[in-house]
Amino acid sequence: MKVPENFLYDLSLHRDCNERLLARAGQLKAGEVEVSLHPEVARIKKMVYAVMGEVHRMKAFVRLQPLGTRVLYGFFKPRNRIGENICDHFSRRNAGIIIVLGNGSESWISLCREGRIWRDHGGGMTETLERLKSALHCSEDSANVECLWQVYYDSQYCPERKNLAAFRRQMPRRDQEAAGLRLVQNKRNATLEDFLGEG
Amino acid sequence: MVTLEKIAHLAEECRFDTMGPTGGVNAEKLSTLGEGTRHDVCASTFSPREIPLPGICHAFTQDGRCVSLFKTLYTNHCTHQCSYCTNAANCSRKVRAFSYTPEELANITLSLYRSNYIEGLFLSSGAGRDEDTVMEKMVETARLLRQKHAFSGYIHLKVLPGSTRAHIQEAMALADRVSINLEAASASHMSEICATKNYESDILQRQRYIRDLTTKNVLPAGQTTQLVVGAAGESDEEIFKRVLYEYKEIGVRRAYYSAFSPQRGTPFENREGQPLWREHRLYQMDWLFRVYHFQPGEISHAFNENGFLSNADPKMAIAREFMDGPVDPNTAPFRQLLRVPGIGPRSAQRIVAFRKRQPIAARAELAAMGVRIKRAAPFLKINGWRDTTLEMWQA
Numbered sequence: 001m002k003v004p005e006n007f008l009y010d011l012s013l014h015r016d017c018n019e020r021l022l023a024r025a026g027q028l029k030a031g032e033v034e035v036s037l038h039p040e041v042a043r044i045k046k047m048v049y050a051v052m053g054e055v056h057r058m059k060a061f062v063r064l065q066p067l068g069t070r071v072l073y074g075f076f077k078p079r080n081r082i083g084e085n086i087c088d089h090f091s092r093r094n095a096g097i098i099i100v101l102g103n104g105s106e107s108w109i110s111l112c113r114e115g116r117i118w119r120d121h122g123g124g125m126t127e128t129l130e131r132l133k134s135a136l137h138c139s140e141d142s143a144n145v146e147c148l149w150q151v152y153y154d155s156q157y158c159p160e161r162k163n164l165a166a167f168r169r170q171m172p173r174r175d176q177e178a179a180g181l182r183l184v185q186n187k188r189n190a191t192l193e194d195f196l197g198e199g
Numbered sequence: 200m201v202t203l204e205k206i207a208h209l210a211e212e213c214r215f216d217t218m219g220p221t222g223g224v225n226a227e228k229l230s231t232l233g234e235g236t237r238h239d240v241c242a243s244t245f246s247p248r249e250i251p252l253p254g255i256c257h258a259f260t261q262d263g264r265c266v267s268l269f270k271t272l273y274t275n276h277c278t279h280q281c282s283y284c285t286n287a288a289n290c291s292r293k294v295r296a297f298s299y300t301p302e303e304l305a306n307i308t309l310s311l312y313r314s315n316y317i318e319g320l321f322l323s324s325g326a327g328r329d330e331d332t333v334m335e336k337m338v339e340t341a342r343l344l345r346q347k348h349a350f351s352g353y354i355h356l357k358v359l360p361g362s363t364r365a366h367i368q369e370a371m372a373l374a375d376r377v378s379i380n381l382e383a384a385s386a387s388h389m390s391e392i393c394a395t396k397n398y399e400s401d402i403l404q405r406q407r408y409i410r411d412l413t414t415k416n417v418l419p420a421g422q423t424t425q426l427v428v429g430a431a432g433e434s435d436e437e438i439f440k441r442v443l444y445e446y447k448e449i450g451v452r453r454a455y456y457s458a459f460s461p462q463r464g465t466p467f468e469n470r471e472g473q474p475l476w477r478e479h480r481l482y483q484m485d486w487l488f489r490v491y492h493f494q495p496g497e498i499s500h501a502f503n504e505n506g507f508l509s510n511a512d513p514k515m516a517i518a519r520e521f522m523d524g525p526v527d528p529n530t531a532p533f534r535q536l537l538r539v540p541g542i543g544p545r546s547a548q549r550i551v552a553f554r555k556r557q558p559i560a561a562r563a564e565l566a567a568m569g570v571r572i573k574r575a576a577p578f579l580k581i582n583g584w585r586d587t588t589l590e591m592w593q594a
Contacts, residue, residue, distance in 0.1 A: 037564055037567050064315050070207075109203055109206055118201050132203065148310065161263075
């Protein structure tokens with residue numbers, strides 16, 4: 001991974017970031033952060049990478065469900081302060097549709113319309129979705145995309161290439177849980193050994 | 200920040216398309232046509248069509264491979280007789296034949312894309328009754344996605360062997376990437392694994408069409424190809440020579456390798472499957488050529504007298520052959536650093552940047568820059584000091 005030019009933004013999203021650290025980082029260039037061995041700069045680099053890694057994985061792993069025709073929502077409990085960033089990403093990808101990401105205690109709402117992004121930050125996701133249901137007069141969509149996905153996902157597995165270590169490295173349980181993934185393993189081809197070896 | 204109610208109001212006023220229907224998909228069809236592409240590879244979802252973003256892997260299967268695209272066949276009905284393929288006409292294990300319609304396939308792709316399960320579509324197919332009809336339907340699917348649904352995700356279309364130049368041109372106008380699988384390293388190997396495909400006219404000629412039709416604004420992710428490794432007894436050197444030709448003469452962006460694995464009911468059912476490491480070592484050779492810019496003459500030293508690679512890092516074998524003495528990371532040029540096992544392009548760049556500020560004095564500094572010290576140490580001397588030789592390391 002390369003430290004980006006605007007690494008201060010990523011650093012500011014880290015849960016342990018404070019003003020002193022931001023001020024210190026403001027004196028550094030991206031190239032210095034990447035190669036410096038100074039303990040404090042190494043810590044800054046580690047924090048930037050932690051945020052970049054989580055942003056990347058959440059963009060990949062968060063799944064969205066339709067609520068009527070105007071809303072897509074998904075469970076999301078990030079470790080760092082990346083809620084707004086991820087919500088904006090999905091709203092740009094689905095212009096004209098309200099994106100709601102959240103969990104039991106907080107939610108992020110974003111809508112991209114004509115190139116502009118409108119945002120809100122609310123309480124628990126259930127409460128936010130109830131408010132949207134009454135504002136838009138819509139209800140849950142019966143189409144179950146997750147079932148469709150599970151059938152397709154199972155079809156892609158090559159048993160002769162089984163490599164659980166790589167699977168666990170690429171899809172850490174921590175990130176799966178943060179994105180609320182129910183698909184933890186390929187169900188059709190899982191063996192008792194796979195489950196026993198999970199811990 | 201605005202209120203939630205205002206956002207809801209703005210969404211209602213929106214003139215964009217709403218989400219399409221997803222119901223009524225046959226699970227057996229979805230599974231069968233999905234399975235048909237299990238061995239096809241497309242590692243990239245990067246497309247400079249909009250904002251350039253790195254590819255995203257939305258899931259991984261238990262084999263550790265990324266699932267980032269809806270990878271499927273349009274139909275599993277095929278008249279070709281490829282001896283390794285379960286969809287071939289000469290496969291004794293018959294599975295039910297399925298086909299999508301362009302609308303159905305576009306709707307599934309859209310549903311999965313909107314729910315963030317995939318980055319795009321990878322569409323391959325059996326030849327059906329004739330290639331032209333199937334190719335037309337595949338192009339129609341891409342057209343529906345791009346033009347009717349304003350789909351901006353990634354599309355990779357397979358070009359069927361023997362497709363017309365007009366169909367290839369249409370596919371290229373809609374897709375981010377197109378590919379046609381070479382499958383074999385030469386015409387003679389192809390005749391052994393498939394009697395119904397003409398290597399020169401059905402495959403190489405179609406690749407040249409793609410090359411000739413490629414312009415700056417068409418096909419942002421280029422053309423690729425894929426080979427089955429070891430189905431016809433070909434050596435790694437034969438495969439690699441073919442791939443070099445593909446990079447130099449055809450201009451493919453990437454070649455993919457798939458180790459042959461015998462499938463039940465196919466004429467090659469009883470042939471020995473190839474170890475996965477063979478595929479992995481070929482990828483490493485490919486990487487040395489494309490990313491590290493090693494010369495073919497240097498790389499060829501990794502093959503044994505029979506033209507096969509051993510199950511060891513080819514970069515190490517080449518370093519032992521060509522590196523006369525240890526390299527000083529404080530003075531070596533970038534190109535020489537790249538030749539050291541354990542040093543990649545990123546760590547070589549970091550070394551060059553670091554030593555401009557201060558000299559490298561310890562191995563720990565190199566480790567912090569991403570160098571894999573255990574591999575690199577025998578080939579390095581830091582400020583004239585060397586503490587490990589390859590012989591010591593091996594012992």
